[in-house]
Amino acid sequence: MSEEPAPYGAAAGxxxxxxxxxxxxxxxxxxxxxxxxxxxxxxxxxxxxxxxxDAMTASLFDEVGVxxxxxxxxxxxxxxxxATTIPVTVEDMLVLTRAVARAxxxxxxxxxxxxxxxxxGPAQAVATGxxxxxxxxxxxxxxxxxxxxAPSVRALVDAGxxxxxxxxxxxxxxxxxxxxxxxxxxxxxxxxxxxxxALQDAGAFAVVLEMVxxxxxxxxxxxxxxxxxxxxxxxxxDAQVLVWTDMAGLGGGRTPRFxxxxxxxxxxxxxxxxxxxxxxxxxxxxxxxxxxxx
Numbered sequence: 255m256s257e258e259p260a261p262y263g264a265a266a267g268x269x270x271x272x273x274x275x276x277x278x279x280x281x282x283x284x285x286x287x288x289x290x291x292x293x294x295x296x297x298x299x300x301x302x303x304x305x306x307x308d309a310m311t312a313s314l315f316d317e318v319g320v321x322x323x324x325x326x327x328x329x330x331x332x333x334x335x336x337a338t339t340i341p342v343t344v345e346d347m348l349v350l351t352r353a354v355a356r357a358x359x360x361x362x363x364x365x366x367x368x369x370x371x372x373x374x375g376p377a378q379a380v381a382t383g384x385x386x387x388x389x390x391x392x393x394x395x396x397x398x399x400x401x402x403x404a405p406s407v408r409a410l411v412d413a414g415x416x417x418x419x420x421x422x423x424x425x426x427x428x429x430x431x432x433x434x435x436x437x438x439x440x441x442x443x444x445x446x447x448x449x450x451x452a453l454q455d456a457g458a459f460a461v462v463l464e465m466v467x468x469x470x471x472x473x474x475x476x477x478x479x480x481x482x483x484x485x486x487x488x489x490x491x492d493a494q495v496l497v498w499t500d501m502a503g504l505g506g507g508r509t510p511r512f513x514x515x516x517x518x519x520x521x522x523x524x525x526x527x528x529x530x531x532x533x534x535x536x537x538x539x540x541x542x543x544x545x546x547x548x
Contacts, residue, residue, distance in 0.1 A: 400449025
């Protein structure tokens with residue numbers, strides 16, 4: 255079984271795709287709630303989720319109608335310069351979550367619980383989850399794992415913290431899983447389906463399936479009553495999520511198979527930076543129009 259390229263912040267220089275039309279505003283509620291997503295599942299309405307790590311991009315995504323923003327611990331690789339998500343701390347996530355929450359008027363803001371902030375059990379999970387809502391301004395949290403974390407999901411929900419589950423490939427467990435590998439093949443399919451159901455039964459309002467065979471993900475989406483969000487899980491889920499820097503072509507390196515690039519921001523920024531440097535070096539900037547009179 256081959257390993258896939260790291261799926262976070264690994265956008266490559268592929269040609270940009272044609273931009274998608276904006277989300278239909280009249281169908282969107284004033285504020286997106288967890289109950290909104292459940293209703294959309296019942297109505298068969300698909301929806302998109304993107305990561306966001308700062309106020310500027312969060313405000314833009316909120317403005318164009320992205321209904322759910324994930325303050326992902328993928329910030330470890332996309333923002334903080336780590337090789338994996340594992341070093342990300344609660345303090346890191348609080349800073350990022352506050353920025354996104356302040357800039358968001360409509361979208362549901364979900365914050366990742368970073369590695370080491372919930373693995374000790376329900377009490378630690380509740381303490382971190384409450385902190386993300388109370389101090390970070392998130393509306394919900396996301397944590398990784400299957401049946402093993404169901405007690406923590408239940409404890410969080412009982413404490414008033416909405417939870418989005420995440421199973422399949424779980425980046426915080428990449429060392430235990432042997433790298434970035436598709437999960438749920440062969441005999442692992444039934445366990446993955448059971449894990450997803452355990453998360454729902456524990457009270458999760460949605461479940462992310464990452465790097466899972468498309469037929470299995472579609473089956474899980476049919477079987478669960480809560481929305482199933484896919485990333486590398488095919489078209490049969492209720493929603494899709496991508497890391498925004500991958501989606502917009504800002505990163506560098508290999509692009510994971512499941513990423514579709516909708517822009518080439520890396521190329522655009524490089525061209526702008528080169529033009530600025532050249533303008534400064536040749537005296538083209540600043541000009542009279544950029545200067546103040548006495």
